[in-house]
Amino acid sequence: MNQHSTFDIASAAFSRRDLIRGGALIVGFAMTGLPPGATAAPGAVAGPPDPSRIDSWIAVHADSTATVFLGKCELGQGNTTGLLQIAGEELDLDMSQLSTVRLDTNVSPNQGATTSSSSIHRGGPQVRAAAAEARQALLLLASVRLGVQPGSLTVSRGVVSIDGEPDRSVTYGELIGDKPLDMKFTGTAPQKPVSRYKLVGTRVPRLDIPDKVAAKYTHMQHVRVAGMLHGRVVRPRGQRGYGAGAKPVAIDGTSIAGIAGARVVRRGDFVGVVAEREWDAVRAASALKVTWQETATLPGNADLHDRMRSAKTNDTIITSIGDPEKAFATAAYVAAATFKCPYQAHAPFGPNCALADVGPDGALVMSSTQDIYNSRDMLASVLGLPVGKVRVQYYEGSGTFGHSCYEDAAQAAAIMSQQVGRPVRVQFMRWDEHGWDNYGPAHLADVRAAIDHNGKIVAYEYHGWQHGWIVTENSHELALQSGPAERTGGAASIPVNRMSTGSMYASPNRRVVSHAVPMVGYLRGAALRSPLDLSFSFASEQVIDTLARTARIDPLIFRRNNIADPRWLGVLNAAAAAADLSSGLPRPSPRDSDIVTGWGIGLGTHHVSYGAAVAEIEVNRRTGVIVAKRLYGALDAGLVVNPALVENQIVGQMVQATSRVLKEEVIFDKSNVTSVDWASYSVLRFAEHPDVVPVVVQRMEEPSTGAGEEVMGATAAAIANAFFDATGARLYQYPMTPPRVIAALATIRT
């Protein structure tokens, strides 16, 4: 079975070295585990393969193992393991009989971007249906072979036998072995009822971990090909305001004359260097003297939110229920506040890396893209090649958590390779990745909510301001000198999310308004894990908490009283039970010592699933330092295919959300971003990490929904509310840094 092991395909990259030596393109190769001719020469032609053919999804081999072709990429979240569990369940194969192959635009079905926690949610049903249909076809073949009706057959580990006559059997391999099934994928085959699941719902260990701990895994940063040059981009240290670009006024090539083999690569405003040796490329990128046109279009951190509020915005009413104005006018108590939220960086732990081999007839680009087919379209546009002449292969990088610089690095490598006529590997430096990221956008919120005399929420209103997301990459914009482009409307923009802004509470009057700020003059924006949900929950749940405190009702009980949806109630109660708080928060610690302790609750999600968190924190009132001690997080993502994977995701989300709400903020002045490394952009460190108790609320009869980002907002909110519990002060801006803590405490001492 080892020859089919999921990650053996990594070795194919090295056997392919010979094929791309000298810049020649691969025209076809037999994938590991798939003998030539198993399907229509997989990899030989530009994809995507026809999604309406079963062979595009599944290949069954002579030894009764199966290769499942996935279109969702492994990002370290374990989706490969989960998707193979789904396939194995329907095919009645065990995990050792299943494998997949590297994502590749010549090979992989197009399942769309691996974003929005969609692998199991949206990719899973396709894999399940394809596997069920393949199984149905195999049973039909078996029924002919064994001379019985398909209904009297049973399958175990790829062995089909007659029910009650285990000696009369035939294997999948004997039925089809390595030949195509050659059938249409109708999606109509019966699927296994949940009650008969044996593999789905179990804690299968992640397939990628053993290689990752043994230094056998191939991250993108590890890939080398023969004949390649090392490349680096050369840009101002820290991006300027969006739309201002980065225009080189003068480039002094003599400044790198002393570095053997180093040379400048330029196309439009795009500047890079290449060298035979990596260290020479690093030194050349650092030594190259470039005079950049000065720009000063940014607001700087201090004026950011004021400028957003005064911007000419494109407004959308996201939710409008009842008559909030009237309800506010007659309510017993109204709470209202304004919240300011920062830009935050993806800052993958290993900066992005890509390798491109571009010739006149085509291009092969290896990168850590979350969407190989979209990446291919964008590369074709930058390179001026037909889409079918560009081939993209995915290699896992380090955790990206959204749209970091992977496409930028891929395009940079492609542009340089096209110019120099050799394969080029581009490794972004730390300051490239930190400084030229597509940040999670800043946010400004005005939130208002009201209760009646019984503590029932009667009105809710949320106004949010933020700009949109980029549609073209830095390298594209620089090389083609194209103007600014962004998403200000439609499904791909980032409006206020109705799910995280009060939807969990049964208020009869609710209004949510999104104010889209144009991005020019701000920073580049894109999806950062759980886009804006930390900001929504940080703002919304603090106002809810204020109502509870005003009504003198415990925040847990207050929320229970105001939630009608059993799934929101389920996660709230699960988190509270894990924290041993079933009847409410403990009494706050005395507030007369330097270190005070507090508890808080938060709810939130992304667009699907249900997240709840409880936080126990300590605040040092003298230094202003907040330490998250213990976090309890509950997530209801419907049918959870592998609870161990989701528990691991909850732990990761809660630690990352702690980092984001306590520490992370992109710093910039009027000219450019200045937080360009781990010293100037703080993240949560090992010594500061909380203990995390993850709880999966398993709902086997509900459809699977996302599980990679839906408890982050709740975590941020729980920490913010715990701060009030500990100190009696509220923080209206995050990250909750010591200076902000000390300033907030000063307001209650007077």
Added chain:
Amino acid sequence: MANDLSIKVNGRMYPVDASPDTPLLYVLSNELSLHGPRFGCGLAQCGSCSVLVDGVEVRSCQTAVATVAGKAVTTLEGLAAWYAEQKGLKLAPALHPLQQAFIDEQAPHCGYCTNGMIIKGSELLAGNPRPTEAQIRTAMDGHLCRCGTYPRVMKAIQVASRAIVGGTP
């Protein structure tokens, strides 16, 4: 750039082609094709490039290759053999106990910080096989993780500690 420089990595001598000022990381990655140490910041801020030099964790991105001549460099690839040597075992286990604990605790997500975490953790356990939680937090504080794996790395180190003290390789 021919020179007489050779370095000892995972018990074997390798001639070095690079100039003496080249950071060790680039030699390990490009000349020796190792996958353990990897580029993270180039500034010794994050720990993704960590290796052991004579048993001490160093940042290979900020260590000139010439400075490790005559010393023993151990990367993640050679950690099990290094452990066997430390413990006087005749046969090296397939994995260092901390690597095994990372699997048992399902600690990594993307696995990029895993190299540095295991290198630093193994250095800690070699000097202090029974570290307290506070000692682990202090020792590991120079190693960042973006995926939020700190709690499970903590647990893995504690599990490995028990395995090592209990004598299970």
